[in-house]
Amino acid sequence: MTSAEGEVFDVELEVNILRENERLAKENKSRLESKGIHAVDVMGSVGSGKTSLIKSMISRLKKDLRIAVIEGDVTTTIDSDIISSEGVPTVQVNTGKECHLDANLIRKALDKIPLDKLDLIFIENVGNLICPAEFPLGSDRRLVVVSVTEGPYMVVKHPMMFRDAKVVAINKIDVAAAMGVDPNKLSADVARLNPKAATVHTSCRNGIGVDEVIEKLGLKNR
Amino acid sequence: MHEFAIATSLVEALLELVKKQSASKVLEVHLSVGKLRVVSIDQLKFSYGILSKGTALEGSILDVEETPGFARCNNCNYTQKLDTDDLSFHFGLPQMTCPKCTTNLILEGGDELLITRVRMLAPSTSSTVSTNGPV
Numbered sequence: 001m002t003s004a005e006g007e008v009f010d011v012e013l014e015v016n017i018l019r020e021n022e023r024l025a026k027e028n029k030s031r032l033e034s035k036g037i038h039a040v041d042v043m044g045s046v047g048s049g050k051t052s053l054i055k056s057m058i059s060r061l062k063k064d065l066r067i068a069v070i071e072g073d074v075t076t077t078i079d080s081d082i083i084s085s086e087g088v089p090t091v092q093v094n095t096g097k098e099c100h101l102d103a104n105l106i107r108k109a110l111d112k113i114p115l116d117k118l119d120l121i122f123i124e125n126v127g128n129l130i131c132p133a134e135f136p137l138g139s140d141r142r143l144v145v146v147s148v149t150e151g152p153y154m155v156v157k158h159p160m161m162f163r164d165a166k167v168v169a170i171n172k173i174d175v176a177a178a179m180g181v182d183p184n185k186l187s188a189d190v191a192r193l194n195p196k197a198a199t200v201h202t203s204c205r206n207g208i209g210v211d212e213v214i215e216k217l218g219l220k221n222r
Numbered sequence: 223m224h225e226f227a228i229a230t231s232l233v234e235a236l237l238e239l240v241k242k243q244s245a246s247k248v249l250e251v252h253l254s255v256g257k258l259r260v261v262s263i264d265q266l267k268f269s270y271g272i273l274s275k276g277t278a279l280e281g282s283i284l285d286v287e288e289t290p291g292f293a294r295c296n297n298c299n300y301t302q303k304l305d306t307d308d309l310s311f312h313f314g315l316p317q318m319t320c321p322k323c324t325t326n327l328i329l330e331g332g333d334e335l336l337i338t339r340v341r342m343l344a345p346s347t348s349s350t351v352s353t354n355g356p357v
Binding site for chain 1: 224228231232235246247249258259261335336338342344345346
């Protein structure tokens with residue numbers, strides 16, 4: 001086929017549009033595996049309690065495991081300041097205008113952490129239940145945090161986020177009655193979307209369920 | 223709003239292809255996007271239009287074929303087309319438990335995010351370009 005400007009030709013191919021992110025995610029994963037480090041990608045809305053849950057888990061695990069945290073946020077160092085009070089290394093990643101972390105940001109963050117002296121990394125994603133689902137980071141398990149204060153339809157309205165989750169924490173159950181939200185209904189929604197995920201009811205304020213999240217994530221007795 | 227990031231990756235991949243194929247211009251880009259991906263096609267096209275300006279991609283048609291979700295049960299071989307257009311069902315991801323034997327369903331389609339075909343223009347000085355060029 002020709003046109004006035006030259007010859008027209010077609011190329012048939014099968015290229016993953018996000019191949020660069022996938023490639024870097026795989027690279028991050030093998031880098032962590034080679035050091036024997038487990039990485040948990042923690043996802044959930046703004047205010048669901050991701051930071052509080054991570055902090056609660058660290059205070060229980062830090063005597064047995066060497067832990068670091070990568071904190072993703074659009075701006076501020078609020079979360080990494082909260083976490084660093086636990087005495088573990090933290091790296092704040094500010095995405096500026098992006099609504100999610102990506103594998104390249106994690107690759108750069110890993111350069112700032114002493115990987116030879118670690119067993120476990122928590123990666124707190126940007127508070128958002130939509131975009132992070134599209135960008136694997138290289139973690140080997142995902143934890144999704146949903147709180148009852150977000151209302152009764154949080155799970156069914158954001159189904160993709162739960163597809164690859166190993167554990168889903170239904171957080172702030174201490175205020176469930178006041179919110180008029182049934183945590184069991186949220187658990188049932190998760191079970192329908194992802195029957196493989198373990199669901200745990202938690203309250204970081206009262207320490208409820210934190211040990212169970214640790215156990216279901218497979219972080220105990222390592 | 224992550225569509226801008228996806229469009230950025232798309233443009234990078236296409237410009238690489240243009241270079242590899244020594245094309246002067248891209249006329250059409252065909253994508254296959256699964257209905258279970260969290261991608262807004264309108265936003266993707268809008269972002270592509272902005273990012274392609276001033277490049278060999280400017281003015282090209284971005285055609286997106288949306289592929290349906292499809293699940294299979296590994297235990298009893300039950301198959302199910304996932305009706306993601308039925309908003310009363312579940313917006314993105316329907317039930318993933320087999321209704322016949324309660325085993326977990328495996329996703330077999332609807333997860334794609336691919337460039338499938340690109341129509342390009344070879345400079346008129348070139349005389350040995352096939353109509354179905356190498357990948």
